[in-house]
Amino acid sequence: MYVAVKGGETAIANAHRLLADKRRGDRSLPAISSEQVIEQLTLAVDRVMAEASLYDRALAALAFRQARGDMIEAIFLLRAYRTTLPRFGTSLPIDTGHMLIERRVSATYKDLPGGQLLGPTFDYTHRLLDPSLLEDGPVEEGERRTEACEPAMRVSDILAGEGLIEGDGTLQEDEGGGDLTREPMEFPMSRDLRLQALARGDEGFLLALGYSTQRGYGRNHPFTGEIRIGEVEIELYVPELGFAVSLGDIRVTECQMVTQFKGSSKVPPQFTRGYGLVFGQSERKAMSMSLVDRALRAREFGEDILAPAQDEEFVLSHCDNVQATGFVEHLKLPHYVDFQAELDLVRRMRGEYEASRPGTQIPQTKEAAE
Amino acid sequence: MNEALAIPEAHSGAKRAVDLIARATRAEISALWKDGEGPPLASLLRGPETGLVMVQGRIGGGGAPFNMGEVTVSRCSVRLASGTIGHAQALGTDREKARLGAIAHALWQEGTSRERVEQVLLAPVEARLADEHQRKSEETAATRVDFFTMVRGED
Numbered sequence: 078m079y080v081a082v083k084g085g086e087t088a089i090a091n092a093h094r095l096l097a098d099k100r101r102g103d104r105s106l107p108a109i110s111s112e113q114v115i116e117q118l119t120l121a122v123d124r125v126m127a128e129a130s131l132y133d134r135a136l137a138a139l140a141f142r143q144a145r146g147d148m149i150e151a152i153f154l155l156r157a158y159r160t161t162l163p164r165f166g167t168s169l170p171i172d173t174g175h176m177l178i179e180r181r182v183s184a185t186y187k188d189l190p191g192g193q194l195l196g197p198t199f200d201y202t203h204r205l206l207d208p209s210l211l212e213d214g215p216v217e218e219g220e221r222r223t224e225a226c227e228p229a230m231r232v233s234d235i236l237a238g239e240g241l242i243e244g245d246g247t248l249q250e251d252e253g254g255g256d257l258t259r260e261p262m263e264f265p266m267s268r269d270l271r272l273q274a275l276a277r278g279d280e281g282f283l284l285a286l287g288y289s290t291q292r293g294y295g296r297n298h299p300f301t302g303e304i305r306i307g308e309v310e311i312e313l314y315v316p317e318l319g320f321a322v323s324l325g326d327i328r329v330t331e332c333q334m335v336t337q338f339k340g341s342s343k344v345p346p347q348f349t350r351g352y353g354l355v356f357g358q359s360e361r362k363a364m365s366m367s368l369v370d371r372a373l374r375a376r377e378f379g380e381d382i383l384a385p386a387q388d389e390e391f392v393l394s395h396c397d398n399v400q401a402t403g404f405v406e407h408l409k410l411p412h413y414v415d416f417q418a419e420l421d422l423v424r425r426m427r428g429e430y431e432a433s434r435p436g437t438q439i440p441q442t443k444e445a446a447e
Numbered sequence: 448m449n450e451a452l453a454i455p456e457a458h459s460g461a462k463r464a465v466d467l468i469a470r471a472t473r474a475e476i477s478a479l480w481k482d483g484e485g486p487p488l489a490s491l492l493r494g495p496e497t498g499l500v501m502v503q504g505r506i507g508g509g510g511a512p513f514n515m516g517e518v519t520v521s522r523c524s525v526r527l528a529s530g531t532i533g534h535a536q537a538l539g540t541d542r543e544k545a546r547l548g549a550i551a552h553a554l555w556q557e558g559t560s561r562e563r564v565e566q567v568l569l570a571p572v573e574a575r576l577a578d579e580h581q582r583k584s585e586e587t588a589a590t591r592v593d594f595f596t597m598v599r600g601e602d
Binding site for chain 1: 506512585
Protein backbone atom coordinates (compact mmCIF):
# COMPACT_ATOMS: atom_id res chain seq x y z
CA MET A 78 0.00 0.00 0.00
CA TYR A 79 1.33 3.46 -0.90
CA VAL A 80 0.45 6.27 1.45
CA ALA A 81 0.96 9.82 0.25
CA VAL A 82 2.25 12.02 3.04
CA LYS A 83 2.02 15.78 3.03
CA GLY A 84 3.29 18.37 5.43
CA GLY A 85 6.18 20.58 6.20
CA GLU A 86 5.17 23.68 4.25
CA THR A 87 5.45 25.94 7.26
CA ALA A 88 8.69 24.33 8.37
CA ILE A 89 10.17 24.80 4.89
CA ALA A 90 9.07 28.42 4.67
CA ASN A 91 10.56 29.14 8.07
CA ALA A 92 13.76 27.28 7.20
CA HIS A 93 14.22 29.45 4.10
CA ARG A 94 13.51 32.56 6.14
CA LEU A 95 16.13 31.46 8.64
CA LEU A 96 18.56 30.78 5.79
CA ALA A 97 18.10 34.34 4.52
CA ASP A 98 18.63 35.62 8.06
CA LYS A 99 21.85 33.62 8.52
CA ARG A 100 23.06 34.65 5.08
CA ARG A 101 22.72 38.30 6.03
CA GLY A 102 24.42 37.70 9.39
CA ASP A 103 25.07 40.53 11.81
CA ARG A 104 22.94 43.48 10.63
CA SER A 105 25.34 45.97 12.18
CA LEU A 106 27.86 45.02 9.46
CA PRO A 107 27.40 46.33 5.92
CA ALA A 108 26.07 43.79 3.41
CA ILE A 109 28.69 42.54 0.96
CA SER A 110 28.13 43.57 -2.65
CA SER A 111 28.63 41.55 -5.83
CA GLU A 112 31.14 44.15 -6.98
CA GLN A 113 33.19 43.56 -3.81
CA VAL A 114 33.06 39.81 -4.40
CA ILE A 115 34.15 40.23 -8.03
CA GLU A 116 37.00 42.56 -7.12
CA GLN A 117 38.23 41.04 -3.87
CA LEU A 118 37.26 37.37 -4.01
CA THR A 119 38.09 37.03 -7.70
CA LEU A 120 39.42 33.50 -7.60
CA ALA A 121 36.28 32.23 -5.88
CA VAL A 122 34.25 33.80 -8.70
CA ASP A 123 36.60 32.19 -11.23
CA ARG A 124 36.10 28.76 -9.72
CA VAL A 125 32.33 29.09 -9.75
CA MET A 126 32.41 30.10 -13.42
CA ALA A 127 34.80 27.30 -14.40
CA GLU A 128 32.86 24.49 -12.77
CA ALA A 129 29.46 25.91 -13.70
CA SER A 130 30.82 26.03 -17.26
CA LEU A 131 29.39 29.53 -17.62
CA TYR A 132 31.52 32.65 -17.79
CA ASP A 133 29.70 35.60 -16.23
CA ARG A 134 31.37 37.33 -13.30
CA ALA A 135 28.29 39.18 -12.08
CA LEU A 136 26.10 36.08 -12.02
CA ALA A 137 28.85 33.95 -10.46
CA ALA A 138 29.32 36.55 -7.70
CA LEU A 139 25.58 36.63 -7.08
CA ALA A 140 25.50 32.83 -6.89
CA PHE A 141 28.45 32.82 -4.50
CA ARG A 142 26.72 35.29 -2.19
CA GLN A 143 23.39 33.51 -2.42
CA ALA A 144 25.11 30.23 -1.54
CA ARG A 145 26.80 31.82 1.51
CA GLY A 146 30.17 30.96 -0.01
CA ASP A 147 29.33 27.30 -0.62
CA MET A 148 31.15 26.68 -3.91
CA ILE A 149 29.22 23.68 -5.13
CA GLU A 150 25.87 25.27 -4.23
CA ALA A 151 26.92 28.39 -6.17
CA ILE A 152 28.02 26.26 -9.14
CA PHE A 153 24.67 24.45 -8.99
CA LEU A 154 22.79 27.79 -9.03
CA LEU A 155 24.70 29.00 -12.07
CA ARG A 156 24.23 25.68 -13.90
CA ALA A 157 20.51 25.88 -13.21
CA TYR A 158 20.40 29.44 -14.52
CA ARG A 159 22.11 28.54 -17.79
CA THR A 160 19.38 26.03 -18.60
CA THR A 161 16.91 28.94 -18.84
CA LEU A 162 18.81 30.63 -21.68
CA PRO A 163 18.74 29.96 -25.43
CA ARG A 164 21.96 29.15 -27.27
CA PHE A 165 22.87 31.88 -29.77
CA GLY A 166 25.74 30.00 -31.34
CA THR A 167 29.29 28.76 -31.01
CA SER A 168 32.31 31.04 -30.90
CA LEU A 169 35.30 30.79 -33.17
CA PRO A 170 37.99 28.85 -31.31
CA ILE A 171 39.85 31.15 -28.94
CA ASP A 172 43.47 31.86 -29.78
CA THR A 173 45.59 31.49 -26.66
CA GLY A 174 48.66 32.39 -28.73
CA HIS A 175 47.28 35.95 -28.93
CA MET A 176 46.44 36.19 -25.25
CA LEU A 177 46.97 39.45 -23.36
CA ILE A 178 49.28 37.69 -20.92
CA GLU A 179 49.04 38.29 -17.16
CA ARG A 180 51.23 35.37 -16.17
CA ARG A 181 53.36 32.98 -18.14
CA VAL A 182 55.88 30.53 -16.75
CA SER A 183 57.70 27.53 -18.10
CA ALA A 184 59.43 24.84 -16.06
CA THR A 185 61.20 23.43 -19.12
CA TYR A 186 63.04 26.47 -20.50
CA LYS A 187 64.62 29.19 -18.43
CA ASP A 188 65.30 31.69 -21.20
CA LEU A 189 62.41 31.47 -23.59
CA PRO A 190 61.05 34.14 -25.92
CA GLY A 191 58.86 36.49 -23.90
CA GLY A 192 60.49 35.37 -20.66
CA GLN A 193 59.13 34.12 -17.38
CA LEU A 194 56.29 36.47 -16.37
CA LEU A 195 55.28 35.78 -12.79
CA GLY A 196 52.13 37.90 -12.71
CA PRO A 197 49.93 38.06 -9.59
CA THR A 198 51.06 34.76 -8.07
CA PHE A 199 50.94 33.25 -4.60
CA ASP A 200 54.20 31.43 -5.41
CA TYR A 201 57.20 32.66 -3.41
CA THR A 202 54.96 34.10 -0.69
CA HIS A 203 55.83 32.63 2.70
CA ARG A 204 52.27 31.60 3.48
CA LEU A 205 52.31 33.65 6.64
CA LEU A 206 49.04 35.25 7.65
CA ASP A 207 49.17 38.97 7.01
CA PRO A 208 47.57 41.00 9.82
CA SER A 209 47.92 44.19 7.76
CA LEU A 210 44.88 43.03 5.77
CA LEU A 211 42.82 43.59 8.93
CA GLU A 212 43.36 47.30 8.40
CA ASP A 213 41.89 48.91 5.30
CA GLY A 214 45.14 50.69 4.53
CA PRO A 215 46.35 51.99 1.16
CA VAL A 216 47.70 49.40 -1.28
CA GLU A 217 50.31 50.22 -3.87
CA GLU A 218 49.49 49.81 -7.55
CA GLY A 219 51.44 47.33 -9.61
CA GLU A 220 54.93 48.36 -10.72
CA ARG A 221 55.27 49.03 -14.43
CA ARG A 222 58.04 48.22 -16.88
CA THR A 223 57.88 50.03 -20.17
CA GLU A 224 60.70 48.46 -22.20
CA ALA A 225 59.38 46.41 -25.09
CA CYS A 226 58.73 42.74 -24.44
CA GLU A 227 59.16 40.19 -27.20
CA PRO A 228 56.06 38.13 -27.94
CA ALA A 229 55.65 35.04 -25.77
CA MET A 230 55.58 32.14 -28.20
CA ARG A 231 54.11 28.86 -27.09
CA VAL A 232 56.60 26.41 -25.59
CA SER A 233 54.97 23.64 -27.61
CA ASP A 234 55.88 25.56 -30.77
CA ILE A 235 59.50 25.83 -29.61
CA LEU A 236 59.73 22.07 -29.11
CA ALA A 237 57.77 21.42 -32.29
CA GLY A 238 60.44 23.28 -34.27
CA GLU A 239 62.81 20.41 -33.57
CA GLY A 240 60.14 17.74 -34.05
CA LEU A 241 60.70 16.56 -30.48
CA ILE A 242 57.09 16.81 -29.41
CA GLU A 243 53.80 15.60 -30.81
CA GLY A 244 51.62 18.22 -32.51
CA ASP A 245 48.55 19.94 -31.11
CA GLY A 246 45.81 17.34 -30.85
CA THR A 247 43.85 16.25 -33.89
CA LEU A 248 40.73 14.13 -33.96
CA GLN A 249 39.73 11.16 -36.08
CA GLU A 250 37.40 11.88 -38.99
CA ASP A 251 34.36 10.53 -37.19
CA GLU A 252 35.09 12.54 -34.04
CA GLY A 253 34.46 16.16 -33.12
CA GLY A 254 31.45 18.41 -32.94
CA GLY A 255 30.05 16.75 -29.85
CA ASP A 256 28.66 18.70 -26.92
CA LEU A 257 28.13 17.20 -23.49
CA THR A 258 25.44 19.76 -22.70
CA ARG A 259 23.36 18.35 -25.56
CA GLU A 260 24.10 14.62 -25.69
CA PRO A 261 24.61 12.05 -22.95
CA MET A 262 28.07 10.63 -22.30
CA GLU A 263 29.05 7.54 -24.25
CA PHE A 264 32.25 5.60 -23.84
CA PRO A 265 34.82 5.48 -25.26
CA MET A 266 34.77 9.24 -25.54
CA SER A 267 36.77 11.32 -28.04
CA ARG A 268 39.37 13.72 -26.66
CA ASP A 269 37.37 16.88 -27.40
CA LEU A 270 34.48 15.63 -25.25
CA ARG A 271 36.84 14.47 -22.52
CA LEU A 272 38.35 17.96 -22.40
CA GLN A 273 34.89 19.51 -22.20
CA ALA A 274 34.08 17.29 -19.23
CA LEU A 275 37.41 18.01 -17.53
CA ALA A 276 37.12 21.78 -18.09
CA ARG A 277 33.91 21.78 -16.01
CA GLY A 278 35.11 19.05 -13.63
CA ASP A 279 35.58 19.48 -9.90
CA GLU A 280 38.94 21.02 -9.08
CA GLY A 281 39.45 18.87 -5.99
CA PHE A 282 38.64 15.65 -7.82
CA LEU A 283 40.97 16.45 -10.72
CA LEU A 284 43.68 17.61 -8.33
CA ALA A 285 43.53 14.29 -6.47
CA LEU A 286 43.62 12.30 -9.72
CA GLY A 287 46.48 14.39 -11.11
CA TYR A 288 48.34 13.85 -7.84
CA SER A 289 47.71 10.11 -8.06
CA THR A 290 49.43 9.98 -11.48
CA GLN A 291 52.49 11.66 -9.97
CA ARG A 292 52.57 9.15 -7.13
CA GLY A 293 52.71 6.23 -9.52
CA TYR A 294 49.10 5.43 -10.39
CA GLY A 295 49.41 5.88 -14.15
CA ARG A 296 52.78 7.52 -14.09
CA ASN A 297 53.80 9.57 -17.11
CA HIS A 298 56.58 11.84 -15.77
CA PRO A 299 55.32 15.33 -16.54
CA PHE A 300 57.02 18.70 -16.97
CA THR A 301 55.10 21.93 -17.01
CA GLY A 302 55.95 23.09 -20.51
CA GLU A 303 53.99 26.27 -20.00
CA ILE A 304 51.27 27.88 -17.97
CA ARG A 305 49.73 31.06 -19.29
CA ILE A 306 46.96 33.16 -17.79
CA GLY A 307 45.38 36.14 -19.48
CA GLU A 308 42.59 37.56 -21.56
CA VAL A 309 41.48 36.18 -24.89
CA GLU A 310 38.94 37.57 -27.32
CA ILE A 311 35.63 35.82 -27.93
CA GLU A 312 34.50 36.08 -31.55
CA LEU A 313 31.16 35.03 -32.97
CA TYR A 314 30.20 34.86 -36.62
CA VAL A 315 27.08 37.01 -37.12
CA PRO A 316 25.35 36.20 -40.44
CA GLU A 317 23.43 39.49 -40.49
CA LEU A 318 26.74 41.35 -40.58
CA GLY A 319 28.63 38.84 -42.70
CA PHE A 320 31.69 38.69 -40.47
CA ALA A 321 32.86 37.51 -37.08
CA VAL A 322 32.39 40.13 -34.38
CA SER A 323 34.23 40.45 -31.11
CA LEU A 324 31.97 40.01 -28.07
CA GLY A 325 34.58 40.97 -25.49
CA ASP A 326 37.39 39.29 -23.59
CA ILE A 327 37.46 36.55 -21.00
CA ARG A 328 40.27 35.41 -18.72
CA VAL A 329 41.47 31.83 -19.13
CA THR A 330 44.29 29.67 -17.79
CA GLU A 331 46.09 27.28 -20.12
CA CYS A 332 48.54 24.53 -19.18
CA GLN A 333 50.74 22.59 -21.59
CA MET A 334 52.05 19.54 -19.78
CA VAL A 335 54.92 17.75 -21.52
CA THR A 336 55.31 14.09 -20.66
CA GLN A 337 57.55 11.21 -21.60
CA PHE A 338 58.09 9.68 -24.89
CA LYS A 339 56.17 7.67 -27.35
CA GLY A 340 57.43 6.42 -30.67
CA SER A 341 56.81 3.61 -33.08
CA SER A 342 58.45 1.96 -36.07
CA LYS A 343 57.13 4.85 -38.15
CA VAL A 344 57.53 7.78 -35.75
CA PRO A 345 60.75 8.47 -33.80
CA PRO A 346 60.38 8.90 -30.04
CA GLN A 347 58.93 12.24 -29.06
CA PHE A 348 57.40 13.94 -26.05
CA THR A 349 53.67 13.54 -25.57
CA ARG A 350 51.35 16.16 -24.17
CA GLY A 351 48.45 16.80 -21.87
CA TYR A 352 46.34 19.94 -22.17
CA GLY A 353 44.41 22.02 -19.69
CA LEU A 354 42.21 25.04 -20.39
CA VAL A 355 40.03 26.61 -17.71
CA PHE A 356 37.85 29.71 -17.32
CA GLY A 357 39.39 32.33 -15.04
CA GLN A 358 42.67 32.23 -13.16
CA SER A 359 43.24 28.73 -11.86
CA GLU A 360 46.54 27.11 -12.63
CA ARG A 361 45.96 24.34 -10.09
CA LYS A 362 42.90 23.26 -12.03
CA ALA A 363 44.55 23.71 -15.45
CA MET A 364 47.59 21.68 -14.34
CA SER A 365 45.43 18.92 -12.87
CA MET A 366 43.33 18.86 -16.03
CA SER A 367 46.40 18.48 -18.23
CA LEU A 368 47.72 15.61 -16.10
CA VAL A 369 44.39 13.82 -16.26
CA ASP A 370 44.01 14.54 -20.00
CA ARG A 371 47.36 12.84 -20.58
CA ALA A 372 46.48 9.91 -18.33
CA LEU A 373 43.20 9.42 -20.22
CA ARG A 374 45.13 9.09 -23.49
CA ALA A 375 46.47 5.72 -22.31
CA ARG A 376 44.41 3.80 -24.86
CA GLU A 377 45.61 6.01 -27.71
CA PHE A 378 49.24 5.31 -26.78
CA GLY A 379 48.72 1.60 -26.10
CA GLU A 380 49.54 1.99 -22.41
CA ASP A 381 48.23 -0.48 -19.83
CA ILE A 382 45.13 0.92 -18.15
CA LEU A 383 45.80 0.09 -14.52
CA ALA A 384 45.22 3.30 -12.56
CA PRO A 385 42.02 5.19 -11.73
CA ALA A 386 43.17 8.33 -13.60
CA GLN A 387 43.49 6.29 -16.82
CA ASP A 388 39.95 4.90 -16.61
CA GLU A 389 37.87 7.34 -18.63
CA GLU A 390 34.52 5.97 -17.57
CA PHE A 391 35.49 6.26 -13.92
CA VAL A 392 37.02 9.74 -14.25
CA LEU A 393 34.46 11.35 -16.52
CA SER A 394 31.42 9.84 -14.81
CA HIS A 395 32.51 11.23 -11.46
CA CYS A 396 34.25 14.54 -12.16
CA ASP A 397 31.10 16.66 -12.32
CA ASN A 398 30.41 17.98 -8.83
CA VAL A 399 26.82 19.01 -9.55
CA GLN A 400 25.94 15.47 -10.59
CA ALA A 401 27.93 14.06 -7.71
CA THR A 402 26.38 16.28 -5.08
CA GLY A 403 22.92 15.57 -6.45
CA PHE A 404 23.27 11.86 -6.00
CA VAL A 405 25.09 11.98 -2.68
CA GLU A 406 22.78 14.60 -1.19
CA HIS A 407 19.59 12.92 -2.35
CA LEU A 408 20.29 10.39 0.41
CA LYS A 409 19.05 12.89 2.97
CA LEU A 410 15.60 13.06 1.38
CA PRO A 411 12.83 10.91 2.85
CA HIS A 412 13.44 7.20 2.29
CA TYR A 413 10.90 6.16 4.92
CA VAL A 414 9.24 3.46 2.83
CA ASP A 415 12.49 1.99 1.47
CA PHE A 416 13.90 1.88 4.95
CA GLN A 417 10.73 0.28 6.36
CA ALA A 418 11.09 -2.46 3.75
CA GLU A 419 14.71 -3.06 4.71
CA LEU A 420 13.85 -3.09 8.42
CA ASP A 421 11.29 -5.74 7.66
CA LEU A 422 13.85 -7.74 5.73
CA VAL A 423 16.53 -7.61 8.40
CA ARG A 424 14.00 -8.67 11.03
CA ARG A 425 13.09 -11.67 8.91
CA MET A 426 16.76 -12.53 8.33
CA ARG A 427 17.45 -12.35 12.05
CA GLY A 428 14.50 -14.60 12.72
CA GLU A 429 15.90 -17.13 10.29
CA TYR A 430 19.39 -16.78 11.78
CA GLU A 431 18.10 -17.36 15.31
CA ALA A 432 16.11 -20.31 14.14
CA SER A 433 19.13 -21.85 12.41
CA ARG A 434 21.55 -21.66 15.34
CA PRO A 435 22.83 -24.96 16.80
CA GLY A 436 20.56 -26.25 19.49
CA THR A 437 17.48 -25.25 17.72
CA GLN A 438 15.23 -27.83 16.23
CA ILE A 439 15.02 -26.50 12.70
CA PRO A 440 17.46 -28.06 10.14
CA GLN A 441 19.80 -25.65 8.28
CA THR A 442 18.33 -25.79 4.86
CA LYS A 443 17.40 -22.17 4.44
CA GLU A 444 18.94 -20.23 1.60
CA ALA A 445 20.69 -16.97 2.31
CA ALA A 446 18.42 -14.01 2.11
CA GLU A 447 19.09 -11.69 -0.80
CA MET B 448 42.90 36.29 -36.28
CA ASN B 449 41.15 33.26 -37.70
CA GLU B 450 42.53 32.61 -41.17
CA ALA B 451 39.46 30.82 -42.52
CA LEU B 452 37.20 33.69 -41.57
CA ALA B 453 39.45 36.58 -42.51
CA ILE B 454 37.55 39.82 -42.70
CA PRO B 455 37.08 41.18 -46.22
CA GLU B 456 38.55 44.64 -46.69
CA ALA B 457 35.08 46.14 -47.11
CA HIS B 458 34.14 44.98 -43.62
CA SER B 459 37.19 46.05 -41.68
CA GLY B 460 35.80 49.46 -40.73
CA ALA B 461 32.44 47.98 -39.86
CA LYS B 462 34.06 45.31 -37.69
CA ARG B 463 36.05 47.92 -35.81
CA ALA B 464 32.86 49.83 -34.99
CA VAL B 465 30.91 46.74 -33.91
CA ASP B 466 33.82 45.44 -31.84
CA LEU B 467 34.31 48.75 -30.04
CA ILE B 468 30.59 49.08 -29.28
CA ALA B 469 30.71 45.59 -27.72
CA ARG B 470 33.47 46.74 -25.38
CA ALA B 471 31.88 50.08 -24.51
CA THR B 472 30.12 50.43 -21.19
CA ARG B 473 26.46 51.41 -21.14
CA ALA B 474 27.48 54.84 -19.83
CA GLU B 475 29.94 55.33 -22.68
CA ILE B 476 27.21 54.57 -25.24
CA SER B 477 24.71 56.80 -23.45
CA ALA B 478 27.16 59.71 -23.77
CA LEU B 479 26.00 59.92 -27.41
CA TRP B 480 22.82 61.55 -26.19
CA LYS B 481 22.36 64.58 -24.01
CA ASP B 482 20.79 64.11 -20.61
CA GLY B 483 17.01 63.98 -20.88
CA GLU B 484 17.17 63.67 -24.65
CA GLY B 485 17.75 59.95 -25.00
CA PRO B 486 18.41 57.92 -28.12
CA PRO B 487 16.37 58.38 -31.32
CA LEU B 488 13.27 56.28 -31.80
CA ALA B 489 14.12 52.84 -33.07
CA SER B 490 11.91 49.81 -33.59
CA LEU B 491 13.11 46.54 -32.14
CA LEU B 492 13.70 43.84 -34.75
CA ARG B 493 15.13 41.28 -32.36
CA GLY B 494 15.63 41.36 -28.65
CA PRO B 495 17.08 42.84 -26.60
CA GLU B 496 17.70 39.32 -25.35
CA THR B 497 20.24 37.35 -23.34
CA GLY B 498 21.48 33.93 -24.34
CA LEU B 499 24.54 31.72 -24.43
CA VAL B 500 27.44 31.30 -26.77
CA MET B 501 29.50 28.13 -26.50
CA VAL B 502 33.17 29.04 -26.33
CA GLN B 503 35.54 26.77 -28.18
CA GLY B 504 39.14 26.11 -27.32
CA ARG B 505 41.63 24.09 -29.33
CA ILE B 506 43.27 20.88 -28.16
CA GLY B 507 46.89 21.67 -27.33
CA GLY B 508 46.24 25.35 -28.06
CA GLY B 509 46.16 25.01 -31.86
CA GLY B 510 44.57 21.63 -32.62
CA ALA B 511 41.03 20.42 -33.12
CA PRO B 512 38.30 22.56 -31.50
CA PHE B 513 36.50 21.47 -28.34
CA ASN B 514 33.72 23.03 -26.30
CA MET B 515 35.17 24.72 -23.27
CA GLY B 516 32.09 26.25 -21.66
CA GLU B 517 29.57 28.99 -22.30
CA VAL B 518 29.44 32.76 -21.93
CA THR B 519 26.36 34.93 -21.47
CA VAL B 520 25.73 37.25 -24.40
CA SER B 521 23.13 39.98 -24.82
CA ARG B 522 22.14 41.16 -28.27
CA CYS B 523 19.70 43.44 -30.02
CA SER B 524 18.78 44.50 -33.56
CA VAL B 525 16.95 47.78 -34.23
CA ARG B 526 15.70 49.82 -37.17
CA LEU B 527 15.85 53.61 -37.12
CA ALA B 528 13.05 55.71 -38.60
CA SER B 529 15.34 56.18 -41.62
CA GLY B 530 15.30 52.42 -42.18
CA THR B 531 18.92 51.83 -41.16
CA ILE B 532 19.36 48.60 -39.20
CA GLY B 533 21.83 48.28 -36.35
CA HIS B 534 23.08 45.20 -34.49
CA ALA B 535 24.87 44.89 -31.19
CA GLN B 536 26.08 41.89 -29.21
CA ALA B 537 28.33 41.77 -26.19
CA LEU B 538 29.31 39.56 -23.27
CA GLY B 539 27.11 39.81 -20.20
CA THR B 540 23.47 40.23 -19.38
CA ASP B 541 23.06 43.98 -19.96
CA ARG B 542 20.17 44.05 -22.44
CA GLU B 543 19.78 47.83 -22.25
CA LYS B 544 23.41 48.20 -23.30
CA ALA B 545 22.68 45.90 -26.25
CA ARG B 546 19.70 48.03 -27.29
CA LEU B 547 21.65 51.29 -27.04
CA GLY B 548 24.59 49.66 -28.80
CA ALA B 549 22.40 48.59 -31.71
CA ILE B 550 21.12 52.17 -32.05
CA ALA B 551 24.72 53.43 -31.94
CA HIS B 552 25.67 50.92 -34.64
CA ALA B 553 22.80 52.11 -36.85
CA LEU B 554 23.79 55.75 -36.32
CA TRP B 555 27.39 54.92 -37.18
CA GLN B 556 26.21 53.63 -40.57
CA GLU B 557 24.46 56.89 -41.41
CA GLY B 558 26.55 59.60 -43.02
CA THR B 559 24.98 62.36 -40.95
CA SER B 560 25.73 60.83 -37.57
CA ARG B 561 28.83 58.70 -38.18
CA GLU B 562 31.24 61.47 -37.22
CA ARG B 563 29.51 62.02 -33.91
CA VAL B 564 29.58 58.29 -33.07
CA GLU B 565 33.27 58.20 -33.98
CA GLN B 566 34.18 61.17 -31.83
CA VAL B 567 31.92 60.72 -28.82
CA LEU B 568 31.86 56.93 -28.59
CA LEU B 569 34.39 54.98 -30.66
CA ALA B 570 37.47 57.15 -30.24
CA PRO B 571 37.22 57.42 -26.42
CA VAL B 572 36.53 53.68 -26.06
CA GLU B 573 39.46 52.89 -28.32
CA ALA B 574 41.70 55.15 -26.25
CA ARG B 575 40.50 53.61 -22.98
CA LEU B 576 41.11 50.09 -24.26
CA ALA B 577 44.58 51.03 -25.48
CA ASP B 578 45.38 52.52 -22.05
CA GLU B 579 44.14 49.45 -20.24
CA HIS B 580 46.05 47.17 -22.59
CA GLN B 581 49.23 49.13 -22.03
CA ARG B 582 48.80 49.25 -18.26
CA LYS B 583 48.22 45.50 -18.04
CA SER B 584 51.16 44.72 -20.34
CA GLU B 585 53.49 46.95 -18.35
CA GLU B 586 52.37 45.56 -15.00
CA THR B 587 52.97 42.04 -16.26
CA ALA B 588 56.33 43.04 -17.75
CA ALA B 589 57.43 44.31 -14.32
CA THR B 590 57.09 40.73 -13.04
CA ARG B 591 59.41 39.32 -15.73
CA VAL B 592 62.37 37.45 -14.27
CA ASP B 593 65.79 38.70 -15.28
CA PHE B 594 68.08 35.78 -14.64
CA PHE B 595 71.67 36.47 -13.82
CA THR B 596 74.54 34.09 -13.28
CA MET B 597 76.47 34.19 -10.03
CA VAL B 598 80.19 34.37 -10.76
CA ARG B 599 81.79 31.36 -9.19
CA GLY B 600 85.51 30.82 -8.75
CA GLU B 601 88.41 31.19 -6.43
CA ASP B 602 89.80 34.64 -7.24
